[in-house]
Amino acid sequence: MSGVNFFISTENLLIHTNNSSPFSFIDSMDILYLKFTYYSSYALYKILNKNNNKTNFGIIDAKANQILCNLEEDIISIFSYPNQDILAVTQNSVYKICIIKNGDSCINFDNSNVILLDTSGNKIQNKCDNGKIKLMPEGICINKEECDLNFLTFNNEESECGLCS
Numbered sequence: 001m002s003g004v005n006f007f008i009s010t011e012n013l014l015i016h017t018n019n020s021s022p023f024s025f026i027d028s029m030d031i032l033y034l035k036f037t038y039y040s041s042y043a044l045y046k047i048l049n050k051n052n053n054k055t056n057f058g059i060i061d062a063k064a065n066q067i068l069c070n071l072e073e074d075i076i077s078i079f080s081y082p083n084q085d086i087l088a089v090t091q092n093s094v095y096k097i098c099i100i101k102n103g104d105s106c107i108n109f110d111n112s113n114v115i116l117l118d119t120s121g122n123k124i125q126n127k128c129d130n131g132k133i134k135l136m137p138e139g140i141c142i143n144k145e146e147c148d149l150n151f152l153t154f155n156n157e158e159s160e161c162g163l164c165s
Contacts, residue, residue, distance in 0.1 A: 018065040024138055026151075026163075027051040036062070040080040059086060059097065068122070069097055098122075116141060128159065136162035 023031070028050040036043045041063035047056050058070035059078055068086070079087045086097040098106035100122050116125050118132070118141040128134050128141035133154070135142045147154050147161035154161050 016063070018062075020065070022060060022065050022067050023047075034060070037078055037080065042068075042078060042080065042086060044075055044078050059088065066117075068117075133159045133161050136160050 023029075030048045030050060032046040032048055032055075034043050034045045041061050043060050043062055045058050045060055047058075048054075049056070054072065055074075056070055056072055057075040059068045059075070060066065061068055069088075071088075073090050073093075075088050075090055077089045079089070088095045088097055100106065101118075116123055116128065116134075116139060118128070123129075131144065132141040133144050133147060134140070135147070142161070144154075144161075152161050152163060
């Protein structure tokens with residue numbers, strides 16, 4: 001039996017360390033796995049909410065240190081797609097996930113842009129549009145009625161909703 005020799009060069013290897021986590025939890029959560037995809041900075045994750053026993057699946061961009069989507073449907077695998085979009089494969093479906101949205105179309109994403117996550121599509125913008133408010137500290141644009149005042153406070157001046165005023 002002949003062997004195969006592998007040589008891995010670390011000459012052009014660039015390692016970047018993120019000092020903060022893109023995950024922010026209120027409930028008690030366990031990260032069950034984080035699986036990176038080939039030739040991209042995307043990783044698939046599975047988290048378990050220990051308070052209600054629900055499992056969420058999502059995609060994180062490790063280079064941008066940002067969660068790109070979070071679903072309750074079991075994502076089996078993900079693939080990079082042209083223009084940095086992602087194909088997410090579930091048991092019954094394949095979804096094309098648009099990382100950055102411009103109107104109804106996807107635009108190129110090169111990790112140098114600062115994106116503001118939006119429940120109706122991520123956008124390159126400084127503040128929420130279409131009457132939405134910013135959920136803090138995550139910086140996600142949500143509809144105002146999604147700010148649950150039983151747990152959160154609303155800052156009308158800044159149009160922000162969060163744990164602290």
